[in-house]
Amino acid sequence: VINDLKNIGVIFYSKKTNTVYVAQEVVKLLREIRGKSIADKHFRRILKQLREPQINLVCKKHNIDWRQPLNTKIDSIINKGISLTNILENEIHKEGTYLNDIKKFINELNEKSFNIPNPTKGVTVEEKIENLIDYFNEMEKEEKVSISMDGYENLLVDLKKNVPKSNDVIRSHFELQDENVMDISYLLEYNLKPRDILEIFQEDMLKDFCERREIKQRGDLISNILDSYMDTENLYLENYENIAFRRLNELKENGIQISDAEIGVKFEDLTKTILQKLGLNVDESLRKQMNTKNDKADIIINIGKNEVIIVECKSVKENGYNKFSSVKRQLKAYFDMAEKNGMKVVKSLLIAPEFSDEFINECELEYELNLSLIQASSLYNILEGFKSSNKEQFPYKLLMRDVLIKEDRILKAIK
Incomplete structure (x- = not known):
C-alpha cells in the first residue's frame, strides 16, 4: 500500500526511518475528496x-x-x-x-x-x-501558535501532571502512533496547536485543571488557560524579527498590541534581553554614566579590563538598511564618549532587520570603528543555538571576524 501511494505521489516514504510523510497540499486535497x-x-x-x-x-x-x-x-x-x-x-x-x-x-x-x-x-x-x-x-x-513556544511546552507539562491520561486522550483523539505524544515538536509536526489540544478535553476536565492551576473560571475556560500561559517575554522574543521590521499587522495577528512609536524602544529592550541570555554583561549603569544629552548609545557590553562593545539597534520598515553615513557619525560619537570615560571600544555592532549590499560594502571599507553587522533573525537564531550548547557565556570573540555576521559559522562554532 505504501509503495502504491508513493508511486502516485500521495506520500513520501523514508525507508531509513520507516516514516510516512504527507505534504500539507496533499492533506488539503484528500480532505476535499472526502x-x-x-x-x-x-x-x-x-x-x-x-x-x-x-x-x-x-x-x-x-x-x-x-x-x-x-x-x-x-x-x-x-x-x-x-x-x-x-x-x-x-x-x-x-x-x-x-x-x-x-x-x-x-x-x-x-x-x-x-x-x-x-x-x-x-x-x-x-x-x-x-x-x-x-x-x-x-x-x-499559519505557523503561529497563539502563545509562546515556552508557554506551549509548559502547558503540555502541566496537562500531563494534572489531567489523568491526558497523553492517551490526545493520542487516541488525533490517532497518533507514538506512545508519548505530549511533545511540542511532535505535535507541531501534525500542526496541532494549544487550542486544538485543549478543545478535545471535556469541560469538567478543563474546570478541574483550572482549579488545580489557580486559573480563573469565569468566561471561556480555554481562553483563560491560554492567557495564563501567554509568557509575554518569550512571545516578544519569538517575534523579534517582526519587531525589527515594524510589521504591525503580523504582530497584532500574533497577539502583540504595540504602536509604531513604541517599537524602537521595544527592539532595544529585546536586544538587551537576547544579549543577557547569551551571558554577556549588558552594563546599564556604565551606559548611563557614559551617555550625554546629545549622544546616547543603545547598549554597552562590558567585557572587563576597561574594554567595551558598543551595540546600536535600528528597526526599519524598508528592506535593506542603507544609512551608513548617519550610523558612522553616531558610532564615532560613542567611541569618543567611551574614551573620555577611560574605556576602550574593542568592537561596535549594528543590529537591524537586514542590510543592503551598498551598506555592507561601505562597512567593509571602514576600519576605524571595527564595525560588524548582525541581522535580527541571525541574532535570534544564535540565541536558540546557544540554548542547546553547554556554554554559560557566549564567546564574544566569534563576533570579531566578519563584517556581516554569518550565523551558520557561529552556530557551528558554539556546538
Missing part, C-alpha cells in the same frame, strides 16, 4: 460555538443519539462526514426560519466567535459560509 471543507479540528471549533439544542437538531436529522454528552455528539457529527455548509445553512435552523435570520446568525458567528476580518462579506448565505471556510483554511497554513 467532502470535508475544513480540518476536523476547525470543524469542532465551529460546532462548539453552537448551542446544544442546535447540535441536537443535527443529531436527530442524522440518526445520532442526541442524549449523549455534548463532546461525544460533536465527535459523531464530525466522524459521519456531515457537510459544514449544510449544517450552517439548513440543519441547525428550525423550519420556517427566515433567510435574513440565517444570514444574521452566520455574520454573528464570524464576528463574535472568531473575529473574522470582513465578517459580513458575501451577499448570499453560501458566500458568507465560504468566508468562514476560507478563514480557517488560511489559518491552517
Whole structure:
C-alpha cells in the first residue's frame, strides 16, 4: 500500500526511518475528496460555538443519539462526514426560519466567535459560509501558535501532571502512533496547536485543571488557560524579527498590541534581553554614566579590563538598511564618549532587520570603528543555538571576524 501511494505521489516514504510523510497540499486535497471543507479540528471549533439544542437538531436529522454528552455528539457529527455548509445553512435552523435570520446568525458567528476580518462579506448565505471556510483554511497554513513556544511546552507539562491520561486522550483523539505524544515538536509536526489540544478535553476536565492551576473560571475556560500561559517575554522574543521590521499587522495577528512609536524602544529592550541570555554583561549603569544629552548609545557590553562593545539597534520598515553615513557619525560619537570615560571600544555592532549590499560594502571599507553587522533573525537564531550548547557565556570573540555576521559559522562554532 505504501509503495502504491508513493508511486502516485500521495506520500513520501523514508525507508531509513520507516516514516510516512504527507505534504500539507496533499492533506488539503484528500480532505476535499472526502467532502470535508475544513480540518476536523476547525470543524469542532465551529460546532462548539453552537448551542446544544442546535447540535441536537443535527443529531436527530442524522440518526445520532442526541442524549449523549455534548463532546461525544460533536465527535459523531464530525466522524459521519456531515457537510459544514449544510449544517450552517439548513440543519441547525428550525423550519420556517427566515433567510435574513440565517444570514444574521452566520455574520454573528464570524464576528463574535472568531473575529473574522470582513465578517459580513458575501451577499448570499453560501458566500458568507465560504468566508468562514476560507478563514480557517488560511489559518491552517499559519505557523503561529497563539502563545509562546515556552508557554506551549509548559502547558503540555502541566496537562500531563494534572489531567489523568491526558497523553492517551490526545493520542487516541488525533490517532497518533507514538506512545508519548505530549511533545511540542511532535505535535507541531501534525500542526496541532494549544487550542486544538485543549478543545478535545471535556469541560469538567478543563474546570478541574483550572482549579488545580489557580486559573480563573469565569468566561471561556480555554481562553483563560491560554492567557495564563501567554509568557509575554518569550512571545516578544519569538517575534523579534517582526519587531525589527515594524510589521504591525503580523504582530497584532500574533497577539502583540504595540504602536509604531513604541517599537524602537521595544527592539532595544529585546536586544538587551537576547544579549543577557547569551551571558554577556549588558552594563546599564556604565551606559548611563557614559551617555550625554546629545549622544546616547543603545547598549554597552562590558567585557572587563576597561574594554567595551558598543551595540546600536535600528528597526526599519524598508528592506535593506542603507544609512551608513548617519550610523558612522553616531558610532564615532560613542567611541569618543567611551574614551573620555577611560574605556576602550574593542568592537561596535549594528543590529537591524537586514542590510543592503551598498551598506555592507561601505562597512567593509571602514576600519576605524571595527564595525560588524548582525541581522535580527541571525541574532535570534544564535540565541536558540546557544540554548542547546553547554556554554554559560557566549564567546564574544566569534563576533570579531566578519563584517556581516554569518550565523551558520557561529552556530557551528558554539556546538
